[in-house]
Amino acid sequence: MSQMPFYVSPEQLMKDRADFARKGIARGRSVVVLGYDKGILFVAENPSRTLHKVSEIYDRIGFAAVGKYNEFENLRVAGVRYADLRGYSYDRSDVTARGLANAYAQTLGTVFTQESKPYEVEIAVAEVGRTQDEDQIYRLTYDGSVADERGFVAMGGAGEAIETGLGDAWHPGIVLGDALVLAVRLLAAGAPGSEPRQLGPDSLEVAVLDRERPRRTFRRIVGPLLADLLNTDSPTREAPAQDEHIPGRHGELSGEPDSDIGGPTASPRDASTNPQTQRPEPGPDSSGTADGD
Amino acid sequence: MTTEAQGRLPAAYLAAGSSSFRDFLAGAAPELLPGSRALPVGSSVEAPHGTTIVSLVYDGGVVMAGDRRATMGNIIANRDMEKVFAADEYSAVGIAGTAGVALELVKLFQVELEHYEKIESALLSLEGKANRLAQMIRGNLGMAMQGLSVVPLFAGYDLELGTGRMFSYDVTGGCYEERDHHSIGSGSLFARGSLKKLWRPGLDGDTAVSVAIEALYDAADDDSATGGPDTGRRIWPTVAVIDSGGVRFVDEDALAGAVDAIIAARQGNPGGAR
Numbered sequence: 001m002s003q004m005p006f007y008v009s010p011e012q013l014m015k016d017r018a019d020f021a022r023k024g025i026a027r028g029r030s031v032v033v034l035g036y037d038k039g040i041l042f043v044a045e046n047p048s049r050t051l052h053k054v055s056e057i058y059d060r061i062g063f064a065a066v067g068k069y070n071e072f073e074n075l076r077v078a079g080v081r082y083a084d085l086r087g088y089s090y091d092r093s094d095v096t097a098r099g100l101a102n103a104y105a106q107t108l109g110t111v112f113t114q115e116s117k118p119y120e121v122e123i124a125v126a127e128v129g130r131t132q133d134e135d136q137i138y139r140l141t142y143d144g145s146v147a148d149e150r151g152f153v154a155m156g157g158a159g160e161a162i163e164t165g166l167g168d169a170w171h172p173g174i175v176l177g178d179a180l181v182l183a184v185r186l187l188a189a190g191a192p193g194s195e196p197r198q199l200g201p202d203s204l205e206v207a208v209l210d211r212e213r214p215r216r217t218f219r220r221i222v223g224p225l226l227a228d229l230l231n232t233d234s235p236t237r238e239a240p241a242q243d244e245h246i247p248g249r250h251g252e253l254s255g256e257p258d259s260d261i262g263g264p265t266a267s268p269r270d271a272s273t274n275p276q277t278q279r280p281e282p283g284p285d286s287s288g289t290a291d292g293d
Numbered sequence: 294m295t296t297e298a299q300g301r302l303p304a305a306y307l308a309a310g311s312s313s314f315r316d317f318l319a320g321a322a323p324e325l326l327p328g329s330r331a332l333p334v335g336s337s338v339e340a341p342h343g344t345t346i347v348s349l350v351y352d353g354g355v356v357m358a359g360d361r362r363a364t365m366g367n368i369i370a371n372r373d374m375e376k377v378f379a380a381d382e383y384s385a386v387g388i389a390g391t392a393g394v395a396l397e398l399v400k401l402f403q404v405e406l407e408h409y410e411k412i413e414s415a416l417l418s419l420e421g422k423a424n425r426l427a428q429m430i431r432g433n434l435g436m437a438m439q440g441l442s443v444v445p446l447f448a449g450y451d452l453e454l455g456t457g458r459m460f461s462y463d464v465t466g467g468c469y470e471e472r473d474h475h476s477i478g479s480g481s482l483f484a485r486g487s488l489k490k491l492w493r494p495g496l497d498g499d500t501a502v503s504v505a506i507e508a509l510y511d512a513a514d515d516d517s518a519t520g521g522p523d524t525g526r527r528i529w530p531t532v533a534v535i536d537s538g539g540v541r542f543v544d545e546d547a548l549a550g551a552v553d554a555i556i557a558a559r560q561g562n563p564g565g566a567r
Contacts, residue, residue, distance in 0.1 A: 056411055078306040080411050081317050088314075088404050089325055106300035107307075268379035268533075268540040275378045275399045279542065
């Protein structure tokens with residue numbers, strides 16, 4: 001049994017833990033979550049193509065994190081489990097970001113006070129609504145505090161500087177391309193006093209929750225499409241409405257020339273848990289032939 | 294769900310290692326697993342049964358179709374039930390057997406596949422999906438022995454091989470790959486006979502859909518538990534087409550056209566196409 005040789009006041013203990021967690025988080029590269037006219041955009045500085053900082057949790061809910069990978073990955077998996085269990089026992093429409101943010105807040109708070117070391121993470125949970133007014137973005141910090149943010153969140157080492165920049169330049173109704181360029185400019189500028197860097201498509205992880213898609217709204221933006229959106233001279237300022245037809249690449253929008261854009265816009269099933277009520281309503285563009293096109 | 298009661302997410306949520314929703318459920322909320330309930334020994338209940346599902350490969354993918362009837366003894370329990378479902382983007386599952394248990398199994402299977410996809414950022418292989426379904430059916434063996442059996446048919450597009458494939462199951466969870474065509478359920482004998490005569494290598498998609506509807510028609514002709522197309526109520530079979538573009542359900546208008554053509558061709562020719 002470890003025994004405390006000296007008395008440490010609770011204030012000091014909490015302060016030490018908070019300093020420890022904050023230091024760990026400040027070392028990491030930043031992540032920005034911001035609303036745009038048709039959804040919510042996630043931009044992370046992340047050179048890895050496979051170790052994600054931004055992920056899908058559920059149909060309309062996304063997750064972004066900074067800090068220690070193993071710790072936020074653990075929380076991400078817990079979030080997917082929480083959401084899938086919720087949706088399985090009630091209905092898909094009953095899974096909300098608010099419920100998930102509360103579960104995360106309780107977990108982070110308990111770990112902060114009771115475990116030997118707090119989680120060195122900061123996470124954002126976002127839910128895309130029917131309109132931009134109904135979008136929800138929650139920020140959760142290492143001690144379990146939860147904040148309901150309007151419009152945007154920036155986390156990580158340069159978080160505060162980026163939020164100041166977003167406060168000046170972000171406005172509701174900003175289109176995807178402009179929101180992305182703004183986020184990347186602020187990420188590249190970094191914390192005050194640091195050298196501005198060049199951030200190309202290779203060092204960015206970008207994803208959206210697109211409010212106009214049925215059922216699962218999370219899409220990663222990669223490849224030529226990402227380069228086009230980053231290029232202010234390019235005419236591409238929005239994500240394509242239709243999914244691509246590259247087999248096995250669900251959930252990615254790449255804009256590659258051979259991607260055969262023109263795939264189905266409709267999901268094969270509706271957002272409902274009961275298999276009996278999943279048949280999509282016949283839409284104007286549901287194809288009637290077996291051959292498709 | 295113990296989440297709310299304790300506030301903090303329980304340990305099962307934060308445990309590392311498993312990408313399976315079913316395994317997670319077994320630890321976190323076992324009462325939600327299908328087949329986890331203990332039934333009184335020697336008892337049996339009368340519950341709605343789903344009937345005939347047919348599936349056949351064509352040039353470019355696989356078609357799966359099911360009638361819409363559920364029966365309970367001599368009663369038609371439901372005349373517009375769905376029995377063919379999209380399991381994920383590239384596979385479909387059709388069910389025969391006790392409807393309630395089967396639907397719960399499909400519901401779990403759908404979440405299982407999506408859960409894996411989200412956690413691993415990758416799709417399961419088609420064989421992986423088929424094996425996963427086999428394990429779920431094996432978990433239902435206890436209920437199957439008391440008469441509540443479920444036997445699905447699983448079909449999907451294999452992204453690695455670039456072909457449509459299908460798998461059938463027995464109540465103990467045996468999983469068998471079927472070639473060319475297959476049918477399950479009470480009308481499956483008649484449907485199989487029909488498929489044998491009508492299926493050819495290299496069918497195109499539209500022909501494959503009408504062969505599937507024709508086979509269901511033949512099943513409904515001779516099996517009282519299989520529902521034929523209901524022109525009065527405009528209830529058509531459920532037909533899913535799975536190809537490299539994913540799962541697609543044939544829409545009502547196209548089905549009405551295909552069914553009308555089959556009914557017209559059978560006037561004075563009750564044996565149908567040959």
